[in-house]
Amino acid sequence: MSVAVAVTVLFWVSVATLAIGLARRARLWRTGREADVEWAGLLAVPKRYFVDLHHVVARDPYIANTHIATAGGAFAALVLVAINYGLGLYAPVLDWAILLAAGVMLTGVYFVWMRRRHPPLRLSGGAWNRLPYTLAAFALGLALLTLVPSQTLSAGIAIAALALLLAGSAELALGIGAGGPMKHAVAGLLHLAFHPRPERFAGVRSTALSPLKLSNHDFGTRKPSDFLWTELLSFDACVECGKCEQSCPAFAAGQPLNPKKLIQDLVAGLSGSNDSAYAGRPYPGIPIGSHHGELSAAIVPKLIEAETVWSCTTCRACVEECPMLIEHVDAIVGMRRSLNLTQGEVPGTAPETLSNLRETETQGGHARAARYNWAVDLDVPIIEPGKPADLLLVAGEGAFDMRYQRTLRALVKLLKAARVDFAVLGERERDTGDTARRLGDEATFQSFAKRNIETFASLDFKRIVTSDPHVLHSLRNEYPALGGKYTVIHHTALLAELAEQGKLQLGKSPEARALTYHDPCYLGRYNGETEAPRALLRKLGIEVREMQRSGLRGRCCGGGGGAPLTDIPGKQRIPDIRMADARDVGADVIAVACPQCTAMLEGVAGAHAEVLDIAELAAASLEARP
Structure with a gap:
């Protein structure tokens, strides 16, 4: 031959x-x-x-x-x-x-x-x-x-x-x-x-979770065979480059999560093997070689520990960095749904929060009528059926928090200065269900979404504005699958728009200290909005000192995905790492655009940069304008 x-x-x-x-x-x-x-x-x-x-x-x-x-x-x-x-x-x-x-x-x-x-x-x-x-x-x-x-x-x-x-x-x-x-x-x-999110290839920032068909007893991902076959295929596409690992805030904080290891564990579950052949860094604190999976066996805890699933902040940094375009967060939330809906296993104070939601329609167990107490002296109009408004302001769950109320008050002052026709929901406002969904409680999310959609249907407005990117994401991206389609805008985008149109006359900011801007995950990675906040800061004459991780590649504050509620311990806190990023660029002030980011960064112990919402900076320039 x-x-x-x-x-x-x-x-x-x-x-x-x-x-x-x-x-x-x-x-x-x-x-x-x-x-x-x-x-x-x-x-x-x-x-x-x-x-x-x-x-x-x-x-x-x-x-x-x-x-x-x-x-x-x-x-x-x-x-x-x-x-x-x-x-x-x-x-x-x-x-x-x-x-x-x-x-x-x-x-x-x-x-x-x-x-x-x-x-x-x-x-x-x-x-x-x-x-x-x-x-x-x-x-x-x-x-x-x-x-x-x-x-x-x-x-x-x-x-x-x-x-x-x-x-x-x-x-x-x-x-x-x-x-x-x-x-x-x-x-x-x-x-x-056969990507599970083919719209990603059409230039769409596809980040919404798909609703479960609860009536068909679809309760999430308990075993590997519960994944879509296209998801199982995607796990085999992993090249183990570790870019997801490098970007994961939970891994950096020493919590028991490594997105690369998680995907490889699911590959092991697909093939009915154990994790002993894995040759990368393990989950912090969990040794390699002690877990085994089967296609039709429960993933948690034989293949993946529950603490690993609950460590995720759902920030999507792993997805943003993955060169093979794998959807790690979808997989994690799928497993959370199974743990929550079929076993009721949710750690930390999350069960109390979910109970409050079901009983009072607020996360903190507050009376809904108290949500707008901060606005009693601002003469804020409340929307009513038959009484239209151009803009509907949805404050979100943070409106019960005194710190976030400063942001809301600043936003109202700015809207009034621009003579915007707006109104709030008042007692009609309930939680959007976002946190419940991230914690795997799909039933509560869908219940809230359907009730909110009914409420919105009875009112006449053109657009919704909110200062909470989590509210923005739910209403803009996740409600449409349940029948609620709205034009939703973040307050920084609205203020930048009003300033550009000349309707909002802003002076130079009196803030003279070095400033950096922290991109909220649910505003940047989830919704692609990184320019409007910076454009507004430029209008104020503020030069932003960009942190090494910013924009679509910004580092998470640790406040998403219900992480503050599940509170999985690590070697350090995620917001401490982010505050160190600000310290590295010599920032005295961190501009933020999310109430959860504000709460997490202000909760850093010891001396740290002051945290101010962009609306507060804009309102201060309005007051300082001659």
Whole structure:
């Protein structure tokens, strides 16, 4: 048998092995729940790969260029081998093209090897450490076969070349079936085609949780097979780069959560194995090797500890950083829903809060009529049926807090100064149900949402404004699935709009101290609003000292997802870490745009920067204006 024919045989054996492995893995994915998919997504893979995926990867130019060379060279080489050897053409000109592709691939592999010599802590080791060698073997094998003319190819060189090709082909062909590192190559492309949130590829910031069909006894994710099959597929796309781990506020604070480990645990549950093969950093305080999963067995606590699930602040930093576009938060909330709805297992003071919600429609057990006591001297109009208003101000649950009331009073003064036609709900306002939903209590959320939608339907208004990004997110993004569609705007966006239109005349801020701006997760990552707060600060003549983590990549304050209620202990508090970020840029003032951020950052012990809402800064400039 000639060397060329041997390569042809090896190619088709590899294709068959890959197909068998893919079929085996696909059977595991298909044990998940049915999901609506569009097969046209397969045609969209090139765009989603080269544009959407690489938009995230490009944040790290070293890895982006390395990946382009390695993956691009490998893909080109495989296509050319399929044509030249798979079809038995054996054309010398195609050999030269294969050699070029192998050279590009080998260049990329060199930089992969360099990265692995002194890897960042976030990278997983183990089987991933062999990739530079097996990929290099594949590229070198191709180079040998194409570089040396067949008539002068000695038996030794031929055997060496085929052995190298065999090693590299085994990594590629066996990866998907055996669950090796290279399974991400196939699973990743299919994940891009059948992503659980395909609207992400249409430029939509898709962040809303999908409602459970409670009447169909859909109570969340108890076992791996309760995930959508497209979610199970997405877990296999993980490349264990650890960018989610690096961005996770809970992991940084030493709480028992590592998003990368969580996804790999779910992969272990999918394949019915344990976590002993995991070669990355563990959950803080929880050793590796003591957990095991099965497709039809409960995830918590055999595979993942309950404390891990409850440590998440739902900030979506992991999702924002993931180069494979995996939806970690959806998975975590799905498990929370099961724990809450089927077992009633919610830690900390969360059960008391949920009980207050059901009994009083407020988180703190307050009388609803007391929500606007802070406005008794401001002559704030209350909306009534048949009495229209351009703008409906929804204060949110923080209106019972004296600190947040300062923000609301400042906002009202600004709206009055701009002669805005607005009104508040007064006694009609109840909690939006956002915290209940993040804590997994989907039944309470849906009940509140439906009652609020009925209330809104009886009133006449054009837009809703709120100072609470969590309220904003619920009303703007999550109520539509239940029939409530509204135009909702954050108070910083409204004030920036009014200032731009000349309706709100702002002077220069009297605040002369160094200032930084903290992006709320539910305003920035969830709703994409990072510019309006900064535009308003610029209108005030304030120069913002940006923290290293800001905008869509800002660090969480620790106040989301019900985290202050579940209160899972760690080595330090998340807001302390964020305050240290402000200290690093020499800020004396932190401008905020969320009541939960205000509460968390002001709760930092010891000397720290003053925390002021942007509405307070704007109102102060209004008063200082000559």
